[in-house]
Amino acid sequence: MPKGYIKEIRSRVGHMPLILNTAAGILLNDRQQVLLNLRTDTHNWSLPGGYLEFGETYSQACVREYKEDSGVEVEIIRPLKIFDEGSFSYPNGDQVQTITQLFLVRQIGGQLLTDETDETVRLDYFDFDQLPPLMNQQTEDMLTYAANNR
Template structure:
């Protein structure tokens, strides 16, 4: 059931919804993380997105990373579930997003070289010098990534 969110939004309008999403982390050798500049809010977030009806968190992660970043990925580890993702989108939609965060390894594809309907730009960022983020949940997930890398060193 593609476009599940659009179908539900057509019924409920801008009322607050609880939605499930997957987000993923790819890091380079300096532990900089790949973020995407979003077309809807014009700020940065981890590539990822909402589950379609019947999809698992893992399936959504693989699909969304391809859509948002152009990369085929393999899941290496689960970095946790984050349930305090409150966002008001420019069109007035309100969401509380429950996100599963994964550490990923690229296994194919090519990083997008031009803007798409969801991604304006992709860039690696230092976890100590992040750009303006989508919401507090994005900040919380990136803090968890930093803790994960600190424990690995």
């Protein structure tokens, strides 16, 4: 199935609540700060990551989404935890419960995007104890877990 699986589903079901699979990564700099992206859709911060395309694994989605969201090429160091609690309503009305596999990742190439894209306004590293306004409770839960399990 070509890229765009979620858009195809949404074209058929509208804004109805869906359970969707996502992958996200924790990338730390040399000061042990975590990379976050300021999202264009919600105007708050989240971990680079996103929805799996049909036929894709969690790790493949994490690597692909990381490159799309941040410009950085990563490899998986190890899975950290699956997060499956909480729902979220996007500004456009789409409702989701996400099941997210969180990974610890390391940079192997690329560089941080410097221009705004259709998904990312900007990128920055943050201390775990000085985080900006986050996208949702699940993002907060993932960062809390990662702060204690690096």
